[in-house]
Amino acid sequence: MVISKSQIEEILDEVKDPEIPVISIADLGILRDVKVNDDGFVEVVITPTYTGCPAMMEIERDINNALKKEGINDFKITTVLSPAWSTDLMTEEGKARLKEYGIAPPNPSNEEDIECPNCGSYNTKLVSQFGSTACKSLFKCNDCLEPFDYFKCH
Amino acid sequence: MQDQNKFNYIIQQADNCLILGQRLAEWCGHGPVLEQDIAMTNISLDLIGQARLLYQYASEIQEEGKTEDDLAYLRDAWDFKNVLLVEQPNGDFGKTIFRQFLYDTFSCFFYEELMKSTDERLASIAAKSHKETLYHMKWSGDWVIRLGDGTEESHNRIQQSVNELWSYKDEIISINSVDQEAEKAGYGVSLELIKNKRNEKIKAVLEEATLSTPESDYAHKGGKEGTHSEYLGYILADLQFLQRAYPGNQW
Numbered sequence: 001m002v003i004s005k006s007q008i009e010e011i012l013d014e015v016k017d018p019e020i021p022v023i024s025i026a027d028l029g030i031l032r033d034v035k036v037n038d039d040g041f042v043e044v045v046i047t048p049t050y051t052g053c054p055a056m057m058e059i060e061r062d063i064n065n066a067l068k069k070e071g072i073n074d075f076k077i078t079t080v081l082s083p084a085w086s087t088d089l090m091t092e093e094g095k096a097r098l099k100e101y102g103i104a105p106p107n108p109s110n111e112e113d114i115e116c117p118n119c120g121s122y123n124t125k126l127v128s129q130f131g132s133t134a135c136k137s138l139f140k141c142n143d144c145l146e147p148f149d150y151f152k153c154h
Numbered sequence: 155m156q157d158q159n160k161f162n163y164i165i166q167q168a169d170n171c172l173i174l175g176q177r178l179a180e181w182c183g184h185g186p187v188l189e190q191d192i193a194m195t196n197i198s199l200d201l202i203g204q205a206r207l208l209y210q211y212a213s214e215i216q217e218e219g220k221t222e223d224d225l226a227y228l229r230d231a232w233d234f235k236n237v238l239l240v241e242q243p244n245g246d247f248g249k250t251i252f253r254q255f256l257y258d259t260f261s262c263f264f265y266e267e268l269m270k271s272t273d274e275r276l277a278s279i280a281a282k283s284h285k286e287t288l289y290h291m292k293w294s295g296d297w298v299i300r301l302g303d304g305t306e307e308s309h310n311r312i313q314q315s316v317n318e319l320w321s322y323k324d325e326i327i328s329i330n331s332v333d334q335e336a337e338k339a340g341y342g343v344s345l346e347l348i349k350n351k352r353n354e355k356i357k358a359v360l361e362e363a364t365l366s367t368p369e370s371d372y373a374h375k376g377g378k379e380g381t382h383s384e385y386l387g388y389i390l391a392d393l394q395f396l397q398r399a400y401p402g403n404q405w
């Protein structure tokens with residue numbers, strides 16, 4: 001019996017971003033496509049967030065391990081650049097998970113007005129355009145005084 | 155080799171990315187404040203990521219069974235085609251900022267044009283890189299303004315860097331035979347077009363930063379042809395040491 005696309009997607013749901021382990025690569029928009037041909041050969045198509053993102057190699061390895069663990073050995077992982085990854089590809093589920101985790105999700109309508117994931121205040125301030133990883137910037141909440149990461153629009 | 159000129163064209167930009175990325179990485183652990191230390195290394199990472207995409211493509215065009223690692227680590231100084239600007243020493247924070255700003259104002263408009271390349275692979279690398287460089291230019295431009303329009307000390311120091319780096323500004327938009335052929339073939343961009351957009355941006359930011367524009371338009375050249383300042387040798391000694399001492403290592 002040939003494995004189905006949705007079965008593969010279910011397996012890959014377990015593959016999380018190594019730097020933000022609450023969000024899956026599908027919710028992050030890194031997983032672009034899953035193809036299964038008539039012989040059961042699987043192709044997993046992924047796209048990098050940033051060109052220099054050091055997590056990409058790790059993600060490939062995690063995909064590899066997740067599939068092999070389920071006995072799937074007939075597959076390849078393809079990386080595509082176009083169309084370029086964007087935070088618009090992030091799912092609502094993904095954004096909710098980020099917020100729960102303490103990272104403010106991307107807010108394309110207004111990047112000046114960011115909600116504190118800790119107390120919900122909008123009285124927040126950009127501290128640094130660059131945060132702990134390329135995809136985040138650093139904010140501070142003026143009400144609860146907690147610093148927090150913001151997943152910037154890209 | 156599939157296409158010698160295309161190979162050379164890609165290498166020019168890949169080398170710019172790699173060498174500037176390496177220069178910025180020298181700041182790691184030495185930034186004036188933690189946030190800006192992180193900013194410079196983040197930008198470095200983006201540049202090295204862009205260099206990798208370009209080297210990967212160049213090595214496929216080369217068809218000699220070489221990899222991105224060979225191109226980055228096993229070529230000598232005269233094989234590198236980066237402009238002299240990106241190999242200039244970091245100096246103080248202000249000098250690094252202004253060097254970055256001069257580069258970002260090129261790369262932003264360069265990638266914007268390259269997105270229209272007839273070569274699909276180059277167009278997709280450009281689209282990816284353009285998004286990143288827009289953010290870099292915002293960062294470096296903001297800092298030029300902040301330092302220029304800041305204290306007397308910061309103003310004087312960045313003005314000094316503007317004066318020092320000014321003659322390294324224009325090599326990057328100077329047109330050589332590789333650029334000419336690339337533009338004619340359709341996969342390259344018009345540097346003439348980029349020059350105008352870039353000059354406008356530089357002028358606007360310098361004005362807002364209350365910095366004065368040096369008068370001389372003299373441009374140091376040579377990097378694009380492989381004639382470098384002595385700085386490149388030292389950069390490569392650092393960058394290539396591991397690969398030359400322990401051959402066969404991979405990213």
Ligand SMILES: [Zn+2]
Pocket residue numbers: 116117118119120121141142143144145146
């Ligand atoms: Zn708060």
